[in-house]
Amino acid sequence: MxxxxxxxxxxxxxxxxxxxxxxxxxxxxxxxxxxxxxxxxxxxxxxxxxxxxxxxxxxxxxxxxxxxxxxxxxxxxxxxxxxxxxxxxxxxxxxxxxxxxxxxxxxxxxxxxxxxxxxxxxxxxxxxxxxxxxxxxxxxxxxxxxxxxxxxxxxxxxxxxxxxxxxxxxxxxxxxxxxxxxxxxxxxxxxxxxxxxxxxxxxxxxxxxVTPPATTVEKIEQGVYFVEKPNKLALLVHLLEANKMETVLVFTRTKHGADKVVKMLHKENIEAAAIHGNKSQNARQNALNNFKTGHIRVLVATDIAARGIDIDSLQFVINYELPNIPETYVHRIGRTGRAGATGMALSFCDSEERPYLKDINKLIGITVPVLEHGILAPATAMMQQQHAPHPTATKQPMTVIKNTNRYKVQYSRGRRQD
Structure with missing residues (x-):
């Protein structure tokens, strides 16, 4: 055709x-x-x-x-x-x-x-x-x-x-x-x-x-890390650096949260910008343009501000905080895997967010695989926390590929629920 x-x-x-x-x-x-x-x-x-x-x-x-x-x-x-x-x-x-x-x-x-x-x-x-x-x-x-x-x-x-x-x-x-x-x-x-x-x-x-209501794009690989709030930033920095991620869209639930993540990324010398409702139209457009052209690696956004983002080459979406509305998860990860391309959506889930993950799994009809960040790279003091298995998720370790002393990640899809 x-x-x-x-x-x-x-x-x-x-x-x-x-x-x-x-x-x-x-x-x-x-x-x-x-x-x-x-x-x-x-x-x-x-x-x-x-x-x-x-x-x-x-x-x-x-x-x-x-x-x-x-x-x-x-x-x-x-x-x-x-x-x-x-x-x-x-x-x-x-x-x-x-x-x-x-x-x-x-x-x-x-x-x-x-x-x-x-x-x-x-x-x-x-x-x-x-x-x-x-x-x-x-x-x-x-x-x-x-x-x-x-x-x-x-x-x-x-x-x-x-x-x-x-x-x-x-x-x-x-x-x-x-x-x-x-x-x-x-x-x-x-x-x-x-x-x-x-x-x-x-x-x-x-x-x-073209896709059933409330389902996720098939070519998006999904995974979730169980990690408590104080350790989320360390995990984010680790994933960005260890896997040399470029064009990464990070979601937070609040404007303050978006600004806080950007501030901490800057301290780690990672180019990032935030877009949310408190930013002027020009500031938001400039941040989006800089992200599209590769001048910044990470764009941190709230759900409302990110709704119009249209970037065909976006490879990664990271849910720094899980949304409390499961349909919002569908919208978020739909930023990647566009127009037939493949994409990856990773989520950070703390103990308070476990009910949100359960609702997401129910809505999208698959169990999002739980990823073991401990085997992604040598454990650090901030990443040694043990997490109990999620009652609705099947734990599936990442496949780790060693490459010049760095670690890259492959993601496996969740299994469809019967």
Whole structure:
């Protein structure tokens, strides 16, 4: 299967070729033809499956077909609603890449920055608007946004909207857009409230599901270390140095925790930066750019700040602290193993987090292998602590490969629960 088999117009095929894309991912191959038929879509797809192109490409093609029939000023005909600034920016960049030869106009709006540049772009007239819920409602209330001519509505990362407390804003937006429209609804997981919302706003939708709900990407190798809080930093430094890890995304539960980890890594001469809600938009974007370009090895993030991170070459995700919501684990490790690539997700679990691990194992349907950090390298004073076996986990030692007096790690997958 190639993009040329999906009945795409020449301007889009030309743009895809310029980007080096020839073969669609499974969700793109399924969703694009359905969206071009103007069907409503319910997409259950994890981050990194290529879903941005799955909705961006058909939007561009459908609006391009109408472009010649337009009369009067340019009006917003497609709205893409997404939970975070970073993700909104990346979707807008994708529209620029795929739509470069279409002549369609688009812009992105989000909070945390001055609205002047955003309102100027809106006044000039756009075809496609990418927005976060808060800034969208704010500018609608001020009279800068008119959605009466809207034809296509995309709700992206619906489950994360719920996690972040935006679901009421989403419902307000839905009340303000035309009832007669095409709706494309995407979510990595499908909790009851999200399923209820989908049932409310979709009309005879086509369901596109590339992985079962609440499962983890198959090519991600997973492992968990039992380690108490005081020893987590030593283990993190050891893994980074002993295995010469590059491009590592580390998750903490709190902003303070992210800053603390970065501070301690700097003391070990490891280049790192934190992104979270207390950082300015420019600081977050600079940290992300430095991470993508390899200027820093480690990016430490909270769940909300990391939601929009899209890095195809990310090899490692480390859960410095396990999330208390098991679905969040799915989102976190979905940062690696993208678009068919392999990736590794390691978790640190202290005694207070054991119940979280049990919930994660239940949700993803496998037992995450317990790794013996004692055999990874000679034990240190900080890493000699003995841990009791986890009642729901099968202990599987790492395979250790010695290489010039350093240790590299291979990870084994957990066994599927019957």
């Amino acid at each position: 190639t993009f040329s088999k999906l009945s795409l117009i020449e301007p889009i095929l030309k743009a895809l070729e310029a980007e080096g894309y020839t073969t669609p991912t499974p969700i793109q191959a399924q969703a694009i033809p359905l969206a071009l038929e103007q069907r409503d879509i319910l997409g259950c797809a994890q981050t990194g499956t290529g879903k941005t192109a799955a909705f961006s490409i058909p939007i561009l093609q459908l609006l391009f077909a109408e472009k010649g029939r337009e009369k009067g000023p340019v009006a917003i005909k497609a709205l893409i609603l997404t939970p975070t600034r970073e993700l909104a920016i990346q979707i807008d960049e994708s529209l620029a890449a795929y739509g470069r030869f279409t002549g369609l106009k688009h812009t992105v709006i989000f909070g945390g920055v001055s609205q002047l540049a955003q309102t100027n772009a809106l006044r000039a007239g756009i075809d496609i608007l990418v927005a976060t819920p808060g800034r969208l409602l704010d500018l609608m209330q001020q009279g800068f946004i008119d959605l009466r001519n809207l034809k296509i509505f995309v709700l992206d990362e619906a489950d994360r909207m719920l996690d972040m407390g935006f679901i009421h804003d989403v419902k307000k937006v839905i009340q303000k857009i035309p009832v007669k429209r095409q709706t494309l609804f995407f979510s990595a997981t499908m909790p009851p409230e999200i399923q209820k919302l989908a049932n409310t706003i979709l009309v005879h939708p086509a369901k596109v599901e």
